[in-house]
Amino acid sequence: MTGLSLSTTVAPGLTEPLELIARIRHGDDDAFASLVSAYQPRVFRWAVTLSGDPDEADDITQEAFVRAYHKLGSFRGDGSFEGWLYRITRRIAGRARRGAVTRADALAQDVYVTDPGARVDRQRAVALIRTIADTLPMRQREVFVLCDLEGRTPSEAAAMLDMKDVSVRASLFKARASIRRHILATHPCYREQSP
Amino acid sequence: MTCDDYLAMLETLPLEELGYGAARDHAAHCHDCNRVTRVVAERERSMILAMADVRSSMPSADLAYNSVVMARRRRIAVFYKIGLAVAAVATVMGIIVARVRPTVAPVALIHQKFFLQCLSPDQAAALLRSNLDDANRLSLRARPPLGVIDVSAPAVEMLRVRALIDRYDNPSQTKCAVQVVVPRR
Numbered sequence: 604m605t606g607l608s609l610s611t612t613v614a615p616g617l618t619e620p621l622e623l624i625a626r627i628r629h630g631d632d633d634a635f636a637s638l639v640s641a642y643q644p645r646v647f648r649w650a651v652t653l654s655g656d657p658d659e660a661d662d663i664t665q666e667a668f669v670r671a672y673h674k675l676g677s678f679r680g681d682g683s684f685e686g687w688l689y690r691i692t693r694r695i696a697g698r699a700r701r702g703a704v705t706r707a708d709a710l711a712q713d714v715y716v717t718d719p720g721a722r723v724d725r726q727r728a729v730a731l732i733r734t735i736a737d738t739l740p741m742r743q744r745e746v747f748v749l750c751d752l753e754g755r756t757p758s759e760a761a762a763m764l765d766m767k768d769v770s771v772r773a774s775l776f777k778a779r780a781s782i783r784r785h786i787l788a789t790h791p792c793y794r795e796q797s798p
Numbered sequence: 799m800t801c802d803d804y805l806a807m808l809e810t811l812p813l814e815e816l817g818y819g820a821a822r823d824h825a826a827h828c829h830d831c832n833r834v835t836r837v838v839a840e841r842e843r844s845m846i847l848a849m850a851d852v853r854s855s856m857p858s859a860d861l862a863y864n865s866v867v868m869a870r871r872r873r874i875a876v877f878y879k880i881g882l883a884v885a886a887v888a889t890v891m892g893i894i895v896a897r898v899r900p901t902v903a904p905v906a907l908i909h910q911k912f913f914l915q916c917l918s919p920d921q922a923a924a925l926l927r928s929n930l931d932d933a934n935r936l937s938l939r940a941r942p943p944l945g946v947i948d949v950s951a952p953a954v955e956m957l958r959v960r961a962l963i964d965r966y967d968n969p970s971q972t973k974c975a976v977q978v979v980v981p982r983r
Contacts, residue, residue, distance in 0.1 A: 632866055639862035647854040661854055668865035673872060731848040751812075751842070752849050776810040783809055786841045787834065 620684040627675055639668055645685070645753075646692055652748045653696035655736035663699055667692040686763040693745075738785045743778035750775050799824040804831045813839050907937070908956045912947050917967045919947045929962055930955060 620641075626634035646667050650660035670691050678687055735744055742764075749760040750771070761771040799820045807821055808831075816825065816835060825832045854861070914922055919940030926949070930936055936959075937950035949959050 632862075635866060636859060636862040639865065640858040643854060643858045643861060648849060648852055651852050657852065661856055664854055665856070665861060665864060665868075668861060669868045669872070672865050672869040731845055732852070735845075748849070752846055779811075780809045782842075783838050786838055 621680055624675060624678060624680070624684065627672070635672060642685075642688060643668075646688060648748070648753075649689060649692045650696060651732055652735070652744060653693060653741070654699060655732055657732070659699060663692060663696050666695045670695070683762065689763045690765070734785065735782070738781050739778050743774045743781065746771050746774040747778035747782065751779065801828060801831055804828070805834070808835060808838065813842070905952045907950045908953055909948065909950045910956060910959075912949065912963050912967070914945045914947060914963075914967050916969050918942060919945060922947045922963065922967065925962060925966055926959055930958060 620638065623634045623638045627638065643664065647660055647664045650663035650667070651657055654660050654663055667688065671688055674691075678684065735747065739747060745764060746757075746760055749755045749763060750757060755763075757771040757775060758768055760766075760775075761768045764771065766774075801824075804816075804821060804824045807816060813835070816822065825835055912922070917925065919942050923938045923940045926936060926938060930951075936955060937948075939948040941947070949956070951959055
């Protein structure tokens with residue numbers, strides 16, 4: 604894409620997840636706090652992508668970490684912890700989506716933020732999420748965010764999504780096409796050319 | 799490479815891949831395709847930056863603390879639910895067993911009327927009550943003016959009642975109207 608992507612590794616200075624998990628299993632709550640600190644931004648981004656609503660994403664993030672703590676004993680470590688956490692988040696978001704009342708205007712109502720700069724950033728981010736959510740079906744949205752916005756390879760995304768590599772690539776192609784068509788259709792220079 | 803070919807590539811390929819070979823040569827010479835590429839690149843770059851600005855409003859320490867507390871509560875709640883379920887099952891099973899279990903068949907009682915020759919009905923009653931193992935299963939009705947005692951008892955007990963009456967209400971062996979002293983067993 605543009606050579607720029609969001610960090611998907613554990614922050615420097617933090618212990619590897621498997622080591623943290625081993626400590627958590629021995630009752631070390633500080634290790635869990637470290638794990639949350641490392642993964643919260645990512646889980647929140649996934650939740651926002653999946654739900655399309657930053658406020659609901661906070662609830663999904665909270666629930667994802669509650670379940671992660673609760674089920675940490677069932678994590679065998681044969682796959683990536685990130686993929687395991689992603690699947691938990693996706694399941695919760697899916698349940699929330701099915702159970703929630705349609706919130707068509709939720710994104711239009713921004714949360715009050717006192718810092719004007721932060722407010723602009725948030726509005727921009729919310730507009731972006733809305734663009735992606737409106738433009739892409741769920742599966743393509745997930746693939747686009749994991750590969751093009753977070754910089755994972757299609758193989759890594761396939762492992763996280765429990766999909767075949769080729770299916771991820773196909774979804775990614777479709778997602779890119781939709782997004783780029785949308786970009787050009789909404790750009791002032793090209794709007795008059797679009798059908 | 800035509801503009802259509804280039805735009806078809808732009809539609810699906812990562813932008814880095816358009817920086818090589820024929821695609822790069824085409825973009826270098828085609829002003830429109832170059833501009834379209836720059837628009838897409840700028841928008842996608844701003845998407846990534848905007849996505850990075852999406853941050854949770856909850857501090858991670860609070861999130862971790864709340865998660866641990868909630869997870870522990872849920873674990874306890876699971877134990878409670880299991881306990882309640884076991885108690886409910888035990889209650890239901892108890893009710894079912896109590897209803898299904900056959901009731902003990904009542905023992906058939908034999909009724910007999912004894913015409914006393916020597917003992918008074920009260921003496922006979924006292925005699926029987928003190929000499930039978932299970933006096934509760936015995937039903938006595940003394941009718942003093944008539945010298946009669948009605949006895950209801952199970953068959954086994956009734957045999958013993960008859961034996962006692964025969965033994966102690968026999969004028970040839972005891973003196974009538976003399977208080978019977980029954981040996982305690």
